[in-house]
Amino acid sequence: MNWTQLSGKWDQVRGQVQQQWGKLTDDDIAIAKGSRDELVGRIKERYGIAKEDAQAQVDQWLERI
Numbered sequence: 176m177n178w179t180q181l182s183g184k185w186d187q188v189r190g191q192v193q194q195q196w197g198k199l200t201d202d203d204i205a206i207a208k209g210s211r212d213e214l215v216g217r218i219k220e221r222y223g224i225a226k227e228d229a230q231a232q233v234d235q236w237l238e239r240i
Contacts, residue, residue: 176240182209188240195236198222 181188189204192214198221207214211233218229 176237178211178237181237181240182211185209191240196221196232 185208192204192207193199193201196218199217203217203221207217215226215229215233218224218232219226222229224232
């Protein structure tokens with residue numbers, strides 16, 4: 176699935192996002208609302224990791240769904 180497809184199905188994959196990144200709050204996920212950059216930023220903030228690491232996690236997750 177590519178990011179364009181995912182953003183169109185955001186409401187359906189919210190649970191998968193929450194499962195993958197349990198530290199994200201419902202508000203974090205709602206704010207991200209299909210925006211890759213916003214999701215990366217929220218992961219970076221909640222997990223205290225570098226932006227590049229958060230991007231890599233999102234890319235790996237996207238390949239698996």
